[in-house]
Amino acid sequence: MIRDSLILAYRNIRERKLRSFLTLLGISVGIAAIIGLMAIGSGMEDAITGQLTEMSDIIVVMPGEFTQGTYIELGGFTQRDLRDIERIGGVKEAIPITWDSAEVEFRRSKRIIQVIGADTADLWEMYEGNVGLAEGRWLRENDHRGCVIGYVLANEYFDEDIHVGDRLSINGQKFVLVGIFAKGNALTSGDVDRYIFLTQDSARDVLDTDEISLIYVRIYNIEDADRIAERIEEIVDNNHKLDDFTNAMTMGSFIEQISVIFKTIKVVLVGIAAISLIVASIGIMNTMMMAVMERTHDIGIMKAIGARNRDILMLFLIEVGVVSLIGGVLGCLIGSVMALGARLVASGYVGIEIPAPITPILLLSGIAVALLVGVLSGLYPAMKAARMSPVEAVRYE
DSSP states (O other), X not given: OHHHHHHHHHHHHHHTHHHHHHXXXXXXXXXXXXXXXXXXXXXXXHHHHHHHHTTTTEEEEEEEEEETTEEEEOOOBOHHHHHHHHTSTTEEEEEEEEEEEEEEEETTEXXXXXXXXXXXXXXXXXXXXXXXXXXXXXXXXXXXXXXXXXXXXXXXXXXXXXXXXXXXXXXXXXXXXXXXXXXXXXXXXXXXXXXXXXEHHHHHHHHTOOOBOEEEEEESOGGGHHHHHHHHHHXXXXXXXXXXXXXXXXXXXXXXXXXXHHHHHHHHXXXXXXXXXXXHHHHHHHHHHHHHHHTHHHHHHHHHTTOOHXXXXXXXXXXXXXXXXXXXXXXXXXXXXHHHHHHHHHHHHHSSOOOOOXXXXXHHXXXXXXXXXXXXXHHHHHHHHHTOOHHHHXXXX
């Protein structure tokens, strides 16, 4: 009987090519959207967490706290804080960063730009592998009037492009540009694109501050990261006689936060894509109801010659199942192509390779969802066909 039902389903699909194609297309669009969005979402999460894992020996120490998702800066660190952090067991080094916004002028064009100052060797170690220089050289400790700027800042911020050897005014003080960073990737080094980098002494002078804005702490053993972060918060909070003055974030905590964010994003994206499946399910139900009405006479004849209710039910469910299966397979193919295209675009934008993992489980899930949506949508029309009275069905014209 199943073989006969498959043959009849094939004939009915072939006789109503346009209707079957439109039904199939509706399912394909929904499955393609889910497959594509899930793949690129998982790929971006893997890329970001992979980049952060490479920096898992770093703890970022900030003077402030997060309240309801917003960072509130509470001041700055002192040299005492820095020395105390360096004395903690397991700390390899503590890199103090000074930053603030400053008025920058280039050939009568003025902008407010973020200025960063730190030990030149430490800064170069942080950015050399991720970015590198497009022009010129990196800062030396005696470059008291030298600066390095980001790629976007050099090429987009001012009325004219800035080149190595040009002079800038930062808060009224003259500096010579000695280097320009290459374009950073948006995940781990995009900040270099729009910043000006000075030596530590020059930054303190031009920003008129002795406070430390941020401290990067490198540790020997990443397994000690949480313990060291807690110890940093305890010591620095005690120095300033304030609770929650210090926020020491390990890369592990960053990764956890990013994972939660991406899980939420994927749920939202799948929810949006599911709308197209809901529309497709309505289309399937409508198509099957029309099929039942058109074939009422045939159903009556089949019942008259011995077909049972479950045989009629199976016939229509197999028909909708075949259409859904083809739509699911086609949707997986389209979704895979979409994910590949989105991967290429996203990789070009953020500057790192972003995978788009199309796993067998993802593809099988897509096909299973297509079958489930199709069968559930066709269940009511199929049950209606199965319950028809053979006498009334035969008389139907």
